[in-house]
Amino acid sequence: AQSVTQLDSQVPVFEEAPVELRCNYSSSVSVYLFWYVQYPNQGLQLLLKYLSGSTLVKGINGFEAEFNKSQTSFHLRKPSVHISDTAEYFCAVLRVTGGGNKLTFGTGTQLKVEL
């Protein structure tokens, strides 16, 4: 079985400050990793993904994430946040097997950017 842990349910940060949203996963097989963002009253939008290759992946809106296999982590970072980044962020793990496209989500981290 696989699981995804987002330790921080809420992260308050001032505008223009850096932010890191943490994600750890457990899986006995290879995985693909994703971060999704959900703005209020909207569906989920893909921020970035790690499928293979370089462990540092860049996404939309200036976000990036680093895949660390030894620590089974995929933390999301942004060097300088904006008020418009206020949203809920979900880490997700896709198990790589022939049996299906099963995506497991973390419980989400609410990022609140303040002036």
Add this chain to the structure above:
Amino acid sequence: EAQVTQNPRYLITVTGKKLTVTCSQNMNHEYMSWYRQDPGLGLRQIYYSMNVEVTDKGDVPEGYKVSRKEKRNFPLILESPSPNQTSLYFCASAGGLGQPQHFGDGTRLSIL
């Protein structure tokens, strides 16, 4: 425009009254899935479908049914809704194994 469309967006109904939430995608994706989102629990998969006539249970399938008669449509059926199925529901589709999922805008169901 590539999109996943869910209907209705909002529904308030009563216990036991059968309802269907439709989901349609225009990207010719083989994979489709339904999730429910509850505070503090993130998104949990209800059912998924790898292709037409191929469906399988996710993590929380109890009380739900699905069908996949056509590639573009994947309706979610609640035969006898109960209050614990009050939630925000999302449909998603993906082009293949390992591909990111595209989500609809969500359907908020309230079962009284």
